Amino acid sequence: MRLHINIDDELVAELDSAVGQRQRSAYISRAVRFALDEDRRRSALRASFGSIDDGGHEWDDDPAEWVRRQRSDDRRAG
Secondary structure, eight states: OOOOOOOOHHHHHHHHHHHOGGGHHHHHHHHHHHHHHHHHHHHHHHHHTTOSOOOOOTTSSOHHHHHHHHHHOTTOOO
């Protein structure tokens, strides 16, 4: 489909420098597809907020003590 869009002359010059005049449409299509994918991911993330119950963590009261216990635990990998 053909679209009529307005882009600043400076941006067009930078685009042409990067991809050439004959690759404008393909580059713009990839850029729009990328932006739409990002928007979909952000929407999915926002929709998932609150879906996992925040019951807290065992380290919330004293993170330093929790780390010390983890470091002294014989089950450590390494």
